Amino acid sequence: MPTSTRTASSEVCDCVFPSAATRSDAARGFTLLELSIVLLILAIAVSFIIPRLRNADSAALTSGAARLATTARYLYEEAAFRRRPMRLNLDLDKQTYWVTVLKDDPEDPEFVLDDSPLARPTALPASVVFVDVVLPALGIVHEGLVFAQFFPEGYADPLVVHLTNSRHEFATLAIEPLTGRTRVADAYVDLDARRVADARDRGHDDGGGTQGRSSMLRRARDRRDAMGAGGP
Numbered sequence: 112m113p114t115s116t117r118t119a120s121s122e123v124c125d126c127v128f129p130s131a132a133t134r135s136d137a138a139r140g141f142t143l144l145e146l147s148i149v150l151l152i153l154a155i156a157v158s159f160i161i162p163r164l165r166n167a168d169s170a171a172l173t174s175g176a177a178r179l180a181t182t183a184r185y186l187y188e189e190a191a192f193r194r195r196p197m198r199l200n201l202d203l204d205k206q207t208y209w210v211t212v213l214k215d216d217p218e219d220p221e222f223v224l225d226d227s228p229l230a231r232p233t234a235l236p237a238s239v240v241f242v243d244v245v246l247p248a249l250g251i252v253h254e255g256l257v258f259a260q261f262f263p264e265g266y267a268d269p270l271v272v273h274l275t276n277s278r279h280e281f282a283t284l285a286i287e288p289l290t291g292r293t294r295v296a297d298a299y300v301d302l303d304a305r306r307v308a309d310a311r312d313r314g315h316d317d318g319g320g321t322q323g324r325s326s327m328l329r330r331a332r333d334r335r336d337a338m339g340a341g342g343p
Contacts, residue, residue: 168276171236176274176282180293185229186210187291190261198222198258201244206235242273267291273299
């Protein structure tokens with residue numbers, strides 16, 4: 112009898128108070144369940160975040176090109192209005208640009224910073240950089256300081272600017288010298304083309320009226336090989 116009593120008591124204790132091994136197994140199972148839930152939540156979050164990051168890079172390239180185009184258009188009109196030459200200055204190393212105007216002083220013909228809010232020094236968006244700039248007098252320039260001049264008579268230096276982002280997407284900005292019209296294309300467009308947009312890949316002007324945009328990024332692979340993984 113005493114023996115059976117001890118056995119019964121032991122069974123009751125095991126049921127009410129699980130052993131250390133049993134508690135460890137339960138805790139381990141609960142932790143794995145939690146981990147699975149966390150991983151599932153992370154996977155769902157990443158599936159939403161990554162496309163948004165890609166869209167952010169594309170949006171930065173578009174906005175950077177549009178802002179530069181707006182500045183160029185401002186220069187064309189402002190030079191004619193003030194009857195003074197103005198310049199669009201580009202720093203290809205620091206990824207910035209700014210506007211200067213010729214001083215109204217014949218004895219001191221110097222270009223100085225323009226005080227207009229639209230003309231203040233501007234940096235390209237963080238993920239956007241200059242690839243190169245094309246000017247007839249200099250050819251293709253990849254680094255240093257360059258400028259394009261806008262004249263009060265209503266014309267400007269021909270200028271082509273190529274931009275890219277961290278995803279190796281490209282944008283081309285071109286200024287038509289006789290009309291001052293600024294065009295932007297969603298591709299790397301060579302100067303030989305003489306036009307930013309053609310019948311199959313129409314760009315949009317800087318006035319906000321989108322004429323059509325191509326989703327194809329021409330020459331992207333070739334330019335990626337030339338630039339390397341780290342950018343231009």
